[in-house]
Amino acid sequence: MIQFSDVLAWIHQLLSSCMAPWLVFLIELVVASVAAVVALLVCVIIMVYMERKVAGHMQLRHGPNRVGWHGVCQLFADIIKLLLKECFTPTRADKLLFVVAPVLSLCVSLLALAPISWGPGLVLWNTNIGVLFVTAISSMGVIGILMAGWSSNNKYALMGAMRSGAQIVSYELSAGLSIVAIVALAGTLNTGGIIESQANGWWILKGHLPAFFAFIIYIIASTAECNRAPFDLAEAESELTAGYHTEYSGMQFGIFYLNEYINMGVVSMVASTLFLGGWQPFYLPFDFGWAHAFNDIMALKFMETWPAWISWVSLAWPLVWFFGKLFLIIFFMMWFRWTFPRLRIDQLLKLEWKYLLPLSIVNLVIIALIVVLGLHF
Amino acid sequence: MKALYNYLKEVAFAFVSLANGLLLTLKYFVTPWKSIITENYPDNRANPSVADEFAGEVILIHDENNEHKCTACTLCQLACPNNSIQIISKQVETEDGKKKKVLDKWVYHLEMCTFCKQCIDACPQDAIKMTNSYELSCFDRSTLTKILNQPGSKLKEKPKVTAKVQE
Ligand code: SF4
Ligand code: SF4
Numbered sequence: 001m002i003q004f005s006d007v008l009a010w011i012h013q014l015l016s017s018c019m020a021p022w023l024v025f026l027i028e029l030v031v032a033s034v035a036a037v038v039a040l041l042v043c044v045i046i047m048v049y050m051e052r053k054v055a056g057h058m059q060l061r062h063g064p065n066r067v068g069w070h071g072v073c074q075l076f077a078d079i080i081k082l083l084l085k086e087c088f089t090p091t092r093a094d095k096l097l098f099v100v101a102p103v104l105s106l107c108v109s110l111l112a113l114a115p116i117s118w119g120p121g122l123v124l125w126n127t128n129i130g131v132l133f134v135t136a137i138s139s140m141g142v143i144g145i146l147m148a149g150w151s152s153n154n155k156y157a158l159m160g161a162m163r164s165g166a167q168i169v170s171y172e173l174s175a176g177l178s179i180v181a182i183v184a185l186a187g188t189l190n191t192g193g194i195i196e197s198q199a200n201g202w203w204i205l206k207g208h209l210p211a212f213f214a215f216i217i218y219i220i221a222s223t224a225e226c227n228r229a230p231f232d233l234a235e236a237e238s239e240l241t242a243g244y245h246t247e248y249s250g251m252q253f254g255i256f257y258l259n260e261y262i263n264m265g266v267v268s269m270v271a272s273t274l275f276l277g278g279w280q281p282f283y284l285p286f287d288f289g290w291a292h293a294f295n296d297i298m299a300l301k302f303m304e305t306w307p308a309w310i311s312w313v314s315l316a317w318p319l320v321w322f323f324g325k326l327f328l329i330i331f332f333m334m335w336f337r338w339t340f341p342r343l344r345i346d347q348l349l350k351l352e353w354k355y356l357l358p359l360s361i362v363n364l365v366i367i368a369l370i371v372v373l374g375l376h377f
Numbered sequence: 378m379k380a381l382y383n384y385l386k387e388v389a390f391a392f393v394s395l396a397n398g399l400l401l402t403l404k405y406f407v408t409p410w411k412s413i414i415t416e417n418y419p420d421n422r423a424n425p426s427v428a429d430e431f432a433g434e435v436i437l438i439h440d441e442n443n444e445h446k447c448t449a450c451t452l453c454q455l456a457c458p459n460n461s462i463q464i465i466s467k468q469v470e471t472e473d474g475k476k477k478k479v480l481d482k483w484v485y486h487l488e489m490c491t492f493c494k495q496c497i498d499a500c501p502q503d504a505i506k507m508t509n510s511y512e513l514s515c516f517d518r519s520t521l522t523k524i525l526n527q528p529g530s531k532l533k534e535k536p537k538v539t540a541k542v543q544e
Contacts, residue, residue, distance in 0.1 A: 057405060057406045058406050061414070062413060
């Protein structure tokens with residue numbers, strides 16, 4: 001079976017044979033990051049279209065269905081519209097911060113991509129602090145939001161930014177605790193290592209109920225962290241217009257919009273890495289003959305005897321699982337958005353501080369017990 | 378202990394009710410052919426279903442003899458918050474020599490109407506009503522100012538009150 005690491009090593013050799021090492025490093029750096037960003041942008045394009053269709057169907061309407069086949073070109077029409085619009089800066093706004101804010105929040109969300117493992121051996125930055133890096137970076141997103149709200153010279157934008165900030169900072173805690181739960185189970189912070197540790201079953205199955213609770217808490221907290229409904233207080237139409245990006249227009253607004261979806265993508269990549277085995281296919285954590293047979297089928301073991309070109313096809317198998325899980329979790333977040341009514345700010349903070357945080361602390365203690373006593377599979 | 382039990386019960390109930398909501402929207406999502414209620418308006422011009430209560434434009438009711446019931450009392454004009462009604466009346470002399478005010482022009486400015494139905498409520502004669510037409514857009518703004526009384530129409534005379542026949 002060909003692995004991604006073989007393909008990458010082959011490319012590396014090919015480049016090394018005709019170039020200086022520093023040039024090879026530079027080219028690989030640029031190509032890898034461009035590839036990751038392009039992959040993410042394609043995901044975002046699919047997400048935006050998917051969100052509109054999901055929203056439409058859940059609200060008993062069609063969603064976009066005019067531009068292109070079933071409205072698939074709607075997003076491109078929107079991008080053209082946003083690009084053609086003028087970007088205003090309010091008078092007496094802090095011009096520098098105003099312009100920097102969207103770019104900064106975009107950079108922050110893209111940085112969080114670095115240690116994520118997309119497939120076996122497909123990782124931009126294979127570091128042993130991967131998960132820590134993602135949590136640290138994603139809590140930086142609040143800087144961009146506060147900056148945007150502050151620099152807009154607008155009360156509503158400032159209030160929206162404060163509310164989003166309060167929300168992101170408080171939900172960061174539960175999200176962090178549920179991440180810690182899985183890190184304790186897996187015993188490593190390296191995303192590749194966490195995924196490898198699920199080669200005999202996903203943590204959501206192997207960690208018994210507490211892992212499942214941690215998954216639910218993580219999904220709730222990360223939905224809130226992405227400022228998505230039912231936690232999209234910043235967007236409350238009646239009193240805050242659009243929260244911290246009230247004053248943004250044209251592509252500056254577009255970047256915030258893009259940022260929301262990239263954040264969603266990153267959050268669901270982390271969720272799938274931690275709880276659903278990343279690019280690992282579905283494995284059963286049991287020690288029976290039939291479970292082994294099932295696992296072998298899932299790992300495409302039967303393809304080994306097939307002709308060589310098929311193993312090129314099987315290269316896509318981990319990616320199918322990775323993106324499948326990504327979109328499954330994103331579907332869940334969209335499903336929440338179009339089902340639940342928006343929370344008030346006091347309900348929102350109560351949910352976090354009275355329910356999610358105590359429950360996740362108790363959950364973490366139970367997980368610690370499971371790890372210490374070795375009760376997991 | 379009781380407090381902890383209540384706390385956990387609250388959390389569990391919350392999840393059950395959230396799951397109920399999720400199941401409903403999931404049902405809508407997976408059965409779009411049943412649940413989508415959008416009117417495909419420009420595609421389906423022939424028979425879109427418009428509710429009878431839908432308030433489109435105001436019309437003055439005329440019967441088959443080209444008679445309407447408007448007495449030009451201007452109550453609808455007073456009731457309209459947008460000044461989209463102008464009642465223009467004229468004085469005529471009846472056969473028995475009395476002067477009488479009758480309707481000359483019932484002017485309706487559709488472009489200013491918010492379809493609030495207050496004029497309908499104000500009219501003591503039930504002379505006007507709102508249709509459920511919805512294709513009201515046009516290219517020329519001036520066509521939106523309409524004279525609602527048809528040419529040659531006149532006031533419908535109330536049936537004379539006749540003395541009841543004693544039995
Ligand atoms: S519906 Fe309302 S706005 Fe329109 S004419 Fe009647 S009173 Fe005026
Ligand atoms: S339509 Fe009704 S309210 Fe308006 S002037 Fe005629 S009788 Fe009066």
